[in-house]
Amino acid sequence: MDRRLTKGNIALAEGAIQAHCRYYFGYPITPQNDIPEYLSRNLPKVGGVFIPAESEIASINMVMGAAASGKRAMTSSSGPGISLMQEALSYMAGSDIPCVVVNIMRSGPGLGGIAPTQGDYSQAVHGGGHGDYHSIVLAPASVQEMFDLTIKAFELADTYRNPAMIIADAMIGQFQEPCRLTPREPVVVPDKPWALTGCKGRAPQLLKSLYLADGEQEAHNLVMKQKYDIIRDREVMYETRHLEDAELMIVAFGTPARIAKTAIENLRARGIRAGLLRPISLFPFPVHQVHDFSIRIKKILVVEMNTGQMLRDVQISAHRDSRIFFYGRPGGGVPYPDDIEAQVVAALEEA
């Protein structure tokens, strides 16, 4: 298999092209600028459209227009820009319009630095926009996953007619790794009979989120909930490492999960049996998997590059007798393997 040294953001952008995304709209913000730069060069070569939009609000609404036309469309940004997109994301969720939005996170609150961080977990997974909805959220931890999960995100978005987000920290976006830049399986774009293409030969169609008649909005929300339940059932993605005999389970996504793997190898060399559960889909969160492993593995260490956002989901998922520890580096701090090892040892020493 031909693999090339590739930057994470570039792998993601190429993944979008391979996923037959032909419409990209975006506004510059570090640390994701490689994505629009790559697509501005390469989308025209495949007959696609790149528009340097006037703002993130415009970007996401352009995505809505292209996606409502039945085309695969994407935008990417970081912290402040993603905040500006929330209104339209909520509209798209409410109107069953699929799209892919990429957040290469920067720290915050506010303008925030560009060092690697995971401060937008809650925004992505637990809302962000208004109303009762979810985005599908995927969290790559390697350059290869930046490519593969982008294709997956488009597939999931289309299957469920729902926005899908990819959230990654700047480390994943910026570093280089060997990467296979061809899809593992042929990419199939489904028919979209719901698309707004003009009503020639059919009844007029409508994509809207406003339901005013008595009980209509509630009924719509319940239909959306059914969809989310199906997603929870079918689309959970996660990776485990050394959980078979582990006496402590680290739960981490993105960069901290990679660092945890090193820590786990070091610990095992010292005879300390730690293991890893790495959620790949953050919505749907691997609720049952965390729960089932936690029945046997009583101690859990959650490691994040924030002050404890995924932690809440682990607390909700884990068995009630679990002992849950947290180690977080917010605001651009990156955990070292030694730090994680020390946390594991301390957790195991506690009664």
Next chain:
Amino acid sequence: MNRIFQRPASLLDRPTHFCPGCTHGIAHRLIAEAIDELGIRERTIGIPGVGCCVFLYHYFPIDVLEAPHGRAPACATGMKRAQPDKIIFAYQGDGDMAAIGTSEVIHAANRGENVTVFYINNSVYGMTGGQMAPTTLLGQQTTTSPYGRDFKSEGYPIRMAEMLATLEGVCYSTRVALHTPRHVNQARKAVIKALEMQNAEMGFSVVEMLSTCNTNWRVTPLEAIDMIENEMIPYYPLGVFKERTGKDFL
């Protein structure tokens, strides 16, 4: 005996939700007539803003996308780029376009997006109860300018048709009014022209229509007609501010 005036085929036969005397209804009919006249119904997609126009899909037998407040020109951009063979129009109120959505309309116009915006200027936020908008006339009392709009604090009413006409990407910018038969006939021609220019791929077209909101102006429909003539038109002059005759892009 022939029927010489009837509801256009592109306007569905159902009562509107508009207040009595609201000329949104006339604007709807003019657009439907233009769609019929140009024979473009099956390839036209409408994008209403948020405001009293949001129920556009109740009235037009065409595909419709509901955009967030003020963002219709951005949605139209994405849609037109994805489907250049379709006729895409946005329909926005003055709150939608001249307040919350100024950025989107200016940049869609500046890029010369080949779409049409119908802009209903009734000088207030109608749907939310008649609050002051950037288009509210000086001295005009609204629910949030109870002492009348004062330029020292709220600035001057914004003239969108003139402003957009300065942008290179705009092929057609005009202001019409909907308060007399003569003006409605002019407006009808402007609506057709704007859509024709889109059909000819000439760029961004905008038709500003001075419209009544008698409910929120707290007057009768007939008094509202007089207000358009005596108060709005003196500040918002009618006319064509930009009209390309060919694809004479720079």
Next chain:
Amino acid sequence: MPYIVIDSERCKGCYFCVKYCPRNVIRESTMHNKTGYFPAEFIHEQEDRCTGCKTCAIMCPDTAIEVFK
């Protein structure tokens, strides 16, 4: 003879048609419709004065008027 038909249930009583009819053959009805509006009505006693100019229909925001000629 030209004439108009006003859909009195669709009419919301704005009286734009009454104002602009150049022949004054439309007036306010004294009977309200189901929605409670007092619709406009064609004055049948003077119907021979209608010229079928369509002015009323052009001004009707509710497309409640049809014109025959």
